[in-house]
Amino acid sequence: MSDSKTTLTNAVHDLLRRAIIEQALKPGMRLPEDTVGEQFGVSRTIVRHALVRLENQGLVITRRNRGAFVAEPSKEEAQHVFEVRRCLENEVIRILCRRMPGSGYDQLEAHVRSEEKVKGKDGPVSIRLAGEFHVLLAELTGNDVLARYVSEVVLRCSLIMSMYARNHSSDCAVDEHSQIIEAIRAGDEQRAIDIMDHHLGAVAGRAELSPKPDSIQSILSHYGKELAQ
Amino acid sequence: MSDSKTTLTNAVHDLLRRAIIEQALKPGMRLPEDTVGEQFGVSRTIVRHALVRLENQGLVITRRNRGAFVAEPSKEEAQHVFEVRRCLENEVIRILCRRMPGSGYDQLEAHVRSEEKVKGKDGPVSIRLAGEFHVLLAELTGNDVLARYVSEVVLRCSLIMSMYARNHSSDCAVDEHSQIIEAIRAGDEQRAIDIMDHHLGAVAGRAELSPKPDSIQSILSHYGKELAQ
DNA sequence: GGCAAGTAAATTGTATCCAATTGACGAAAT
DNA sequence: ATTTCGTCAATTGGATACAATTTACTTGCC
Numbered sequence: 001m002s003d004s005k006t007t008l009t010n011a012v013h014d015l016l017r018r019a020i021i022e023q024a025l026k027p028g029m030r031l032p033e034d035t036v037g038e039q040f041g042v043s044r045t046i047v048r049h050a051l052v053r054l055e056n057q058g059l060v061i062t063r064r065n066r067g068a069f070v071a072e073p074s075k076e077e078a079q080h081v082f083e084v085r086r087c088l089e090n091e092v093i094r095i096l097c098r099r100m101p102g103s104g105y106d107q108l109e110a111h112v113r114s115e116e117k118v119k120g121k122d123g124p125v126s127i128r129l130a131g132e133f134h135v136l137l138a139e140l141t142g143n144d145v146l147a148r149y150v151s152e153v154v155l156r157c158s159l160i161m162s163m164y165a166r167n168h169s170s171d172c173a174v175d176e177h178s179q180i181i182e183a184i185r186a187g188d189e190q191r192a193i194d195i196m197d198h199h200l201g202a203v204a205g206r207a208e209l210s211p212k213p214d215s216i217q218s219i220l221s222h223y224g225k226e227l228a229q
Numbered sequence: 230m231s232d233s234k235t236t237l238t239n240a241v242h243d244l245l246r247r248a249i250i251e252q253a254l255k256p257g258m259r260l261p262e263d264t265v266g267e268q269f270g271v272s273r274t275i276v277r278h279a280l281v282r283l284e285n286q287g288l289v290i291t292r293r294n295r296g297a298f299v300a301e302p303s304k305e306e307a308q309h310v311f312e313v314r315r316c317l318e319n320e321v322i323r324i325l326c327r328r329m330p331g332s333g334y335d336q337l338e339a340h341v342r343s344e345e346k347v348k349g350k351d352g353p354v355s356i357r358l359a360g361e362f363h364v365l366l367a368e369l370t371g372n373d374v375l376a377r378y379v380s381e382v383v384l385r386c387s388l389i390m391s392m393y394a395r396n397h398s399s400d401c402a403v404d405e406h407s408q409i410i411e412a413i414r415a416g417d418e419q420r421a422i423d424i425m426d427h428h429l430g431a432v433a434g435r436a437e438l439s440p441k442p443d444s445i446q447s448i449l450s451h452y453g454k455e456l457a458q
Numbered sequence: 459g460g461c462a463a464g465t466a467a468a469t470t471g472t473a474t475c476c477a478a479t480t481g482a483c484g485a486a487a488t
Numbered sequence: 489a490t491t492t493c494g495t496c497a498a499t500t501g502g503a504t505a506c507a508a509t510t511t512a513c514t515t516g517c518c
Binding site: 008064065 | 501502503504510511
């Protein structure tokens with residue numbers, strides 16, 4: 001996605017983001033600059049830049065002279081994120097019902113197929129794929145700004161779900177993804193929006209889950225391999 | 230707004246942002262880290278962080294090993310920003326028609342009064358105030374995420390207007406701001422949205438304007454004074 | 459034993475230093 | 489005259505070194 005600028009900062013940024021989204025780094029976990037940098041074999045400078053960007057995206061928070069932590073969105077903040085997400089994704093639907101690019105349906109269906117491939121398993125991969133479906137939808141609008149914002153709120157929702165949802169239960173999600181595609185293909189704007197609202201609403205209304213901390217080194221060592229060029 | 234964390238990075242960030250929004254730093258103008266840092270009396274490290282954040286907000290772009298420039302939004306990108314802005318501000322209207330905080334109308338009317346005070350002058354101050362009205366609206370929703378996104382798109386719109394608008398012509402804008410307040414107070418959601426759409430639409434449809442470059446030092450020297458603690 | 463103050467360790471905030479990349483200017487060859 | 493290659497200046501990409509701040513522990517006093 002953003003691999004065009006292949007700087008170290010971007011690499012670390014992507015790795016950390018993935019680690020957070022896939023729940024390897026759990027909410028509230030500390031992210032000391034030198035620990036992370038040591039694991040990835042880069043200097044604090046790089047990690048620092050990545051953390052600044054992650055903070056801007058709401059995935060980590062930094063307390064002055066204390067350091068960076070994986071964000072722990074409050075229920076109120078979660079509500080805010082979902083509200084914005086629904087607003088943005090409805091706009092995505094509206095645009096796509098009017099103009100869908102040529103290869104749009106092929107890409108969407110291909111994505112749903114890859115989602116079905118990991119169906120049943122509630123692992124990190126299915127979490128990531130579920131989110132990427134919505135990002136793909138947004139990208140198909142051709143509006144880069146819209147796509148970026150959708151991407152951000154989807155990522156934050158993934159983090160929120162990792163805190164408050166019992167399980168991501170992507171089983172029904174995949175079906176609803178197919179339904180959304182069909183509604184858009186039929187040009188039925190209202191129905192597509194209704195499905196999306198139900199999809200997001202269903203995802204939003206869940207019970208809580210207690211986080212369990214873990215060692216940072218052991219987690220990052222897995223992600224670090226990919227940086228060895 | 231974000232003065233709670235009073236780090237140097239934030240200070241430089243705010244200063245540069247204001248300079249860009251007030252058209253002191255014009256689109257396409259270079260922002261060398263050394264030059265900026267020297268003017269503000271801080272190191273490149275600080276400037277660097279500020280520039281990274283400004284890039285995330287779409288106000289500057291950085292080319293690898295080339296440096297940072299004030300962003301020059303294309304017409305296509307401008308269209309994207311306006312599309313997202315309309316979507317977000319409509320949501321703001323919808324929320325405020327349902328629940329407006331107690332002191333909301335007082336704050337809004339006070340703001341309009343201060344806008345009228347500088348009416349006629351098309352200076353930087355009126356540009357900034359016109360944008361801050363919309364940010365204030367968004368903040369009154371109580372949704373921080375929504376407010377942040379609205380703030381970003383409003384800032385980008387200010388930059389866009391500085392490129393493509395003949396004049397900001399805040400004369401009619403102030404009147405429309407009052408109309409929006411009244412529509413919300415009346416609970417007339419649709420009318421408020423219509424006015425807002427017209428307000429943004431009118432702002433969006435303008436001709437082009439050729440930028441005129443200037444010396445960076447002379448511009449920043451003015452903003453730099455505020456950093457002397 | 460509990461509480462408070464002081465001190466030390468850890469971590470971030472900031473500055474400076476070196477290396478790598480890019481763009482421009484100029485000279486030489488076709 | 490135009491194009492191409494090479495060198496150089498300018499600027500960023502990244503790392504290291506130092507300062508400031510916070511936390512935690514220890515020690516002494518009540």
